[in-house]
Ligand SMILES: Nc1ncnc2c1ncn2[C@@H]1O[C@H](COP(=O)(O)OP(=O)(O)OP(=O)(O)O)[C@@H](O)[C@H]1O
């Protein structure tokens with residue numbers, strides 16, 4: 001726990017940043033103390049990543065002052081920020097996959113022999129001791145590309161230590177980690193704290209923040225709402241500050257009206273999936289829960305045909321869906337949202353509107369004529385319903401915040417009016433207010449008779465919205481529960497493999 005008497009490592013005063021049509025930061029003050037975990041929360045587009053990019057030297061503020069260790073800092077590039085011992089652990093890691101762990105940890109600053117050659121023995125032994133200090137059992141000679149995302153992240157942190165970082169910034173670090181890996185990351189964060197490192201921690205997972213943060217700062221629409229010790233607030237209170245109103249019902253679930261079977265998957269296998277059988281009825285929300293790495297990310301791809309199907313059959317409303325043919329799947333009425341927005345075909349230089357309508361052009365056209373007014377009307381409608389933060393429908397999607405990009409993709413597939421919607425982690429990176437909105441839309445679509453297959457690693461949302469829950473482990477369905485039988489404990493018990501238990505113990 002940080003002491004309030006120590007001088008701040010980092011101070012921002014009146015920092016302002018505008019983009020065309022958007023005030024991303026409207027003059028914010030922020031302070032980071034040695035040994036402190038300072039959480040930063042706010043809705044999608046509130047300005048969190050913008051602040052981090054300013055601290056890391058990627059953006060220059062339009063106004064305001066920044067000081068590091070009491071000295072004014074005017075960063076012209078990321079190199080200036082690194083020189084002041086600031087380290088950002090990005091979600092998209094910038095490690096070199098073909099180089100070893102040791103080479104990555106000391107990238108650019110290798111220990112040398114007296115003759116000026118790289119001292120490989122020292123490189124390996126120093127890496128080993130850094131990793132050991134972090135409680136990690138990773139061979140320094142392993143190519144980084146062979147590590148899991150969680151381990152790569154920890155290597156990034158080891159690199160931060162080798163660069164003697166004083167300030168470590170993490171932007172949504174746990175979105176790809178299993179519960180055991182999260183525990184291990186948190187243990188490492190505590191180590192950093194004990195060395196006096198200050199940590200800025202951005203996350204939409206509020207329960208995590210209560211586990212590790214000392215203080216929390218809330219942003220709303222580029223404004224700082226408050227900074228408060230974590231011990232003096234609650235999740236409910238944080239949500240109210242973030243959203244600007246009280247959020248009463250996160251999971252608006254009305255009683256399901258289950259109709260005919262729509263999607264039938266029989267004995268399907270494919271990369272990461274073995275002998276999968278399930279049925280989704282009209283009006284039904286079926287959830288598949290699994291821990292990170294259990295295979296839930298492959299389910300949608302194999303059913304939809306974006307990954308090869310090596311065995312089994314898929315039918316939609318009685319019609320057979322060809323294997324490995326997304327075109328056929330779409331034709332028959334399937335739509336798929338994957339967990340990976342880049343791969344999922346978000347076209348960054350295209351506008352918000354064009355990204356939304358991309359998969360539904362036929363709907364807005366008769367005899368080859370496009371009806372732009374209809375297109376605009378429907379896009380605007382989705383921008384409102386999903387509270388997508390954008391200055392206009394013409395804004396290029398690359399300028400939207402991460403969570404808002406995800407909402408644009410969600411709108412794209414909803415707009416197609418599919419019969420069955422396959423959703424993989426649709427709320428990853430999305431703020432609580434918009435999560436509630438997405439759950440409401442899912443509920444509404446089910447009421448219109450759509451079938452929804454919903455893959456998630458988050459138990460509360462699965463329990464909150466699914467009529468039936470399947471549990472996946474190592475690519476196979478290992479348990480099934482009705483809405484009323486499912487509990488957190490039962491899902492965890494079914495999902496935990498021996499492997500994951502081992503990680504939890506090691507952490
Ligand atoms: N380079 C840019 N050009 C134009 N607008 C931008 C740019 N970068 C950010 N913005 C806008 O600034 C606002 C703040 O974005 P920022 O990425 O900081 O949000 P965030 O709080 O990190 O959101 P999320 O939780 O979705 O990651 C958003 O409205 C975003 O669209």
Ligand SMILES: [Mg+2]
Nearest residue numbers: 048049401402
């Ligand atoms: Mg962000």
